[in-house]
Amino acid sequence: MDQLGVVHRKLVAAVGLATTIIIMIVIIMAPPSSATTTHITNKLSSGVLRAHCASRKDDLGNHTLAFDEGFGWSFGETFGTLFWCDLESEGYGLHFDAYDGGNPYRFSERWEVRDDAVHGKQGSSGEELVLGVWLPI
Known part of the structure; x- marks a missing residue:
């Protein structure tokens, strides 16, 4: 059970990091507004x-x-x-x-x-x- 908890925490951290990177890319690459x-x-x-x-x-x-x-x-x-x-x-x-x-x-x-x-x-x-x-x- 302990190993499963460690894997789960690492997975959550990786997903959070990936989400942050995607959001940053979207902001940087966003086309100019009107x-x-x-x-x-x-x-x-x-x-x-x-x-x-x-x-x-x-x-x-x-x-x-x-x-x-x-x-x-x-x-x-x-x-x-x-x-x-x-x-x-x-x-x-x-x-x-x-x-x-x-x-x-x-x-x-x-x-x-x-x-x-x-x-x-x-x-x-x-x-x-x-x-x-x-x-x-």
Whole structure:
């Protein structure tokens, strides 16, 4: 009876390990969810905005935006997706995370670049988001 108990415990442990490995493979190999879109608009009171946004896998290039101009992009979101933007205007720079899959509560579909910071509204709650600080460059 003792040997049967040992075999049973080893079998349960092996099944648990196999299940964990399968779950990890499914998570890693899962296709991206539906497309997520974000958009940035220049609302600076004066001057042109230069924006460069990227992720680890996608470089969205440099954009020069006059007042009220913007650009946007769509992407297949996966866990850990991060898009950041480096902004520059009239000798000042600002860095912010436009999308952080690890912290979806700091995401807005529409960002406005203003004189004090970057503003957006959190999708599900509508909470005002204010990100970044303009620093001399």
